[in-house]
Amino acid sequence: GAGVSQSPSNKVTEKGKDVELRCDPISGHTALYWYRQSLGQGLEFLIYFQGNSAPDKSGLPSDRFSAERTGGSVSTLTIQRTQQEDSAVYLCASSLQGEISGNTIYFGEGSWLTVV
Amino acid sequence: KQEVTQIPAALSVPEGENLVLNCSFTDSAIYNLQWFRQDPGKGLTSLLLIQSSQREQTSGRLNASLDKSSGRSTLYIAASQPGDSATYLCAVLKTSYDKVIFGPGTSLSVIP
Numbered sequence: 638g639a640g641v642s643q644s645p646s647n648k649v650t651e652k653g654k655d656v657e658l659r660c661d662p663i664s665g666h667t668a669l670y671w672y673r674q675s676l677g678q679g680l681e682f683l684i685y686f687q688g689n690s691a692p693d694k695s696g697l698p699s700d701r702f703s704a705e706r707t708g709g710s711v712s713t714l715t716i717q718r719t720q721q722e723d724s725a726v727y728l729c730a731s732s733l734q735g736e737i738s739g740n741t742i743y744f745g746e747g748s749w750l751t752v753v
Numbered sequence: 754k755q756e757v758t759q760i761p762a763a764l765s766v767p768e769g770e771n772l773v774l775n776c777s778f779t780d781s782a783i784y785n786l787q788w789f790r791q792d793p794g795k796g797l798t799s800l801l802l803i804q805s806s807q808r809e810q811t812s813g814r815l816n817a818s819l820d821k822s823s824g825r826s827t828l829y830i831a832a833s834q835p836g837d838s839a840t841y842l843c844a845v846l847k848t849s850y851d852k853v854i855f856g857p858g859t860s861l862s863v864i865p
């Protein structure tokens with residue numbers, strides 16, 4: 638597609654359930670980011686994938702959170718045993734890295750997660 | 754470790770005013786700096802990107818400047834309009850393959 642696509646756009650889940658959030662980056666983009674943003678708050682970095690390098694997982698808040706990126710394209714963020722404090726919008730972004738590309742970062746519209 | 758700050762955290766101006774948003778970063782060895790806009794309930798939209806070799810970029814009523822040596826960037830908005838109301842974030846990249854670092858944002862309200 639033309640932009641970064643995220644699904645689902647909205648998800649309501651019961652406390653304790655697992656959820657999967659999907660991100661389709663712009664085709665060919667080598668870098669992919671996941672961020673979390675609680676209501677009225679700033680961006681919270683979660684994880685960064687860059688090409689074939691090991692991902693930077695330094696922002697994942699607990700071992701309930703994990704993410705993978707298959708084939709260097711689509712990424713899935715998984716939250717296990719969801720808690721109410723996990724309620725937030727989860728934003729995905731991608732960029733084409735390298736000296737020529739300029740590294741402009743493009744964001745998706747986010748996946749709104751509500752844990753009840 | 755790179756840290757990015759934005760002052761003020763919030764700003765309210767009457768329509769028609771020119772305004773400046775500030776972004777500071779602690780490590781001047783950057784590859785580029787990007788300004789974003791975020792509307793409530795939406796993702797971020799890229800406004801301007803300045804490469805480290807550049808001093809400024811312009812798009813319509815927006816002008817972004819970069820002073821690497823002092824670790825500062827400014828986003829100038831001319832003749833502000835209510836539609837400019839949003840949160841503005843800056844982000845810096847150390848090298849073309851590094852993770853981008855975001856500032857906390859400035860929440861702008863333009864009063865009709």
